[in-house]
Amino acid sequence: MLVLEIRDIRKLSKQIGYKEFFVKLICTLEEDYKNWESFDKCARLANHVDGGVIELMPISNEEFYSFKYVNGHPQNPKQNKFTVMATGQLSLTSTGEPLMFSEMTLLTAFRTAGMSAMMAKYLAKKDSKVLTLIGTGSQSEFQYLAFSCIFNLEEIRFYDTDPKAMEKFQKNMSKFDIKLSPCKNSHEAVQTADIITTCTADKNYQTVLTKEMIKKDVFINALGGDCPGKTELEKSLVKACTIVVEYLPQSRVEGEIQQLEKDFICTEVHEIIKKQKKLNVSTHGTILYDSVGFALEDYSVLRLVYELAKKNNIGQDMDLIPKISDVKDLFSLLDNEVE
Numbered sequence: 495m496l497v498l499e500i501r502d503i504r505k506l507s508k509q510i511g512y513k514e515f516f517v518k519l520i521c522t523l524e525e526d527y528k529n530w531e532s533f534d535k536c537a538r539l540a541n542h543v544d545g546g547v548i549e550l551m552p553i554s555n556e557e558f559y560s561f562k563y564v565n566g567h568p569q570n571p572k573q574n575k576f577t578v579m580a581t582g583q584l585s586l587t588s589t590g591e592p593l594m595f596s597e598m599t600l601l602t603a604f605r606t607a608g609m610s611a612m613m614a615k616y617l618a619k620k621d622s623k624v625l626t627l628i629g630t631g632s633q634s635e636f637q638y639l640a641f642s643c644i645f646n647l648e649e650i651r652f653y654d655t656d657p658k659a660m661e662k663f664q665k666n667m668s669k670f671d672i673k674l675s676p677c678k679n680s681h682e683a684v685q686t687a688d689i690i691t692t693c694t695a696d697k698n699y700q701t702v703l704t705k706e707m708i709k710k711d712v713f714i715n716a717l718g719g720d721c722p723g724k725t726e727l728e729k730s731l732v733k734a735c736t737i738v739v740e741y742l743p744q745s746r747v748e749g750e751i752q753q754l755e756k757d758f759i760c761t762e763v764h765e766i767i768k769k770q771k772k773l774n775v776s777t778h779g780t781i782l783y784d785s786v787g788f789a790l791e792d793y794s795v796l797r798l799v800y801e802l803a804k805k806n807n808i809g810q811d812m813d814l815i816p817k818i819s820d821v822k823d824l825f826s827l828l829d830n831e832v833e
C-alpha cells in the first residue's frame with residue numbers, strides 16, 4: 495500500500511510546480527463534479543466535542559472509494575496545534591483493496607483552494623483583480639496561489655484579528671509579484687474587492703462580513719462557516735446573495751445557509767460545472783459560494799495525487815495489507831518466524 499507523508503506532498507508540489515499542480519487539480523475537480531450522479535454520496539459524519547469537531551468524509555463511485563479523517567478545533571493554535579488536521583485513504587471499489595494512505599492537512603488546503611478558484615472561474619467577474627482575505631491562517635496563502643491560476647490579480651487586501659498571522663502572511667507572500675495591503679479591519683479589507691475569501695476559525699456565529707460592508711457586486715467565497723453553530727456572515731447578507739453550495743443535505747446543516755429558512759433556493763456546484771445553470775456576478779449580482787468542504791473534493795485530490803505519485807515514484811510502499819500466496823491462510827503470518 496502506498497503511503498504519502500508530508501515530505502512526499504512537498505516533493506510532488508515542488509517537482510510539478512504549484513501552478514501546474516493547481517491546474518491539474520482544478521481539472522480533476524471539474525471532471526469529478528461533472529460525474530456527480532455516478533457517486534454514492536452522503537453528508538459527513540461529525541462528532542462534536544468541546545470546542546471542536548471530528549469528521550469522517552466517505553464517498554465512492556465505480557472506480558474508487560475514499561475517505562478523509564479531519565478535525566476542526568479553532569482554539570488549537572493556542573497549544574501550537576493546527577486548527578485543521580487530516581489524513582485520508584483511497585481504495586479500489588471493485589475489491590475494496592486499500593491503495594494509498596496519505597497525509598491530508600496539506601492536501602485539504604490544496605483542494606479547498608482549488609475548489610475556491612474553480613468556483614470563481616465560473617461565478618466571479620472575469621476581470622477580477624482584487625482579492626480580499628479575511629483570516630490569514632493555514633489556508634490563506636493556498637487561496638492566493640489557486641486564484642492566481644485563473645485571474646490576473648493585482649492586489650491582496652487582508653485582515654486577521656491576530657497581528658502575528660498577518661505578519662506571517664505578509665512575509666510568505668512577499669516573494670510573489672502582487673501588491674499586499676494589510677488592513678485594520680474587515681470593513682477596510684473588503685473595499686474595492688472583486689473576490690472575498692473568508693477563512694476565519696471560531697466555533698461561533700461570527701459576523702465577519704455584513705450586508706452594509708458590501709458596496710459593489712462581488713464573489714464571496716465563504717470557507718469558515720462549516721459546522722453547526724459556526725458561521726461568518728450576517729444573516730441579511732446571506733439572504734441577499736445568490737447562493738451556491740456543494741451538497742445541500744450537508745450544507746443545510748453546516749453552511750452559512752443554516753441561518754436561513756428551509757425553503758430558500760440555492761444551486762449546487764455540479765449544476766454550475768455541468769452548465770445546467772449559468773451564474774456570474776456580472777449578471778446576477780453578489781454570489782456566495784457557501785463552502786463547507788465535501789468528500790468528492792477529497793476523492794479528487796487523492797486520486798490525482800495517487801496517479802502523480804505512481805508516475806513520479808514518490809511515496810513509500812508499506813506492508814499494511816498482507817501479501818501471502820494462500821489468502822485463506824492469514825494465520826501463517828503469525829505462525830512464521832518474524833524477520
Ligand SMILES: NC(=O)c1ccc[n+]([C@@H]2O[C@H](COP(=O)([O-])OP(=O)(O)OC[C@H]3O[C@@H](n4cnc5c(N)ncnc54)[C@H](O)[C@@H]3O)[C@@H](O)[C@H]2O)c1
Pocket residue numbers: 566568571577578602606628629630631632633634653654655656659693694695696700702716717718719720785786787788
Ligand atoms: N470549506 C472548506 O472546505 C474548508 C476547508 C478547510 C478549512 N476550512 C475552515 O476555514 C477556516 C480557516 O482554517 P485555517 O486552517 O486557515 O485555520 P487557522 O486557525 O489556521 O486560521 C484561522 C484564522 O482566522 C483568524 N480569525 C478568527 N476570527 C477572526 C475574525 N473575526 N476576523 C478575522 N480573522 C479571524 C484567526 O486569528 C486565524 O489566524 C476554519 O474555520 C476551517 O474550519 C474550511
